[in-house]
Amino acid sequence: MPENAPEGSIIAPLMIADKIYADHIASNAITSAKIAAGAVTADKINVTQLSAITSDVGVLHAGDYVDIGDGVLPDGSDGIYIKNGKFMVKNPDGEVVIDGTKNMLRIFLSGYVLLPPKTENNGINRIYFEGLGFRPAFLFYSAIGAAKYPVFYWTATGDVGEVAAVFDGVAEMRNYDSTPKMVRIILFEEMVF
Incomplete structure (x- = not known):
């Protein structure tokens, strides 16, 4: 050991001898x-939490089918994209x-509609939209008070309640009561997995 080297110093002979x-x-x-x-490989990293390692990775690829990050969605926006x-x-x-x-429903149109009494325009109101190319499902209920699903029924005094039907390009709602009714309608597209 050289005279001027402090005790325990790493000196050239130790380096050469891999000591x-x-x-x-x-x-x-x-x-x-x-x-x-x-120089630092994955087998040399041991952390108890992944948050101990930070990085702006841009896009994270998880196998061949999952991408997470900047511009990964088909429209070029950020998000999580799962292929197949x-x-x-x-x-x-x-x-x-x-x-x-299981299949899921995507809301493509929703809103509140005031239905006139049956004495005005036969109680009918409509929402128009572009042709869809598919048959939508819909939910239709009273928007006043506790939500209830409207029921159309017949009584000895006539038809009562509200009804709705959805055709290609139009949702038609009808009120059979003598007072106006505020309803909510939500139209869905079935998304197939």
């Missing part, structure tokens, strides 16, 4: 600037609410 051990290196002595690019796969969502109770195997 440098962790106890020869002072705490915090090696900084990131002293580590060669690509499925996803599952559970609520806080651990119940599966979306399992990725």
Whole structure:
């Protein structure tokens, strides 16, 4: 050991003999600037939480079918894109609410409509939209008070309640009562998995 080397110093003969051990290196002595690019491999990383490693990855690829990040959606916007796969969502109770195997409904139109009394325009009001190329499903209910599904029924005094039908390009609602009714209508497109 050279005379001017402090006790425990790493000297050339130790380097050549591959005799440098962790106890020869002072705490915090090696900084990131002293580590060669690509020198730290995955098998040398051990963290208890992934949040200990940070990076702006841009796009994260999980296998061949899942992309997460900048511009991954077909329209070029950011998000999560799953190709030829499925996803599952559970609520806080651990119940599966979306399992990725059943068809889902996408809302494409919703709104409130005031239906006139049956004495005005036969109680009819309509919402027009462009032809869809598919047969939509719909939900239709009273928008006043507690939500209830309207029921059309016949009595000895005549027809009562509200009804709705959806055709290509128009949703038609009819009020059979003598007072105006505010209703909510939601139209859906079935999305097939």
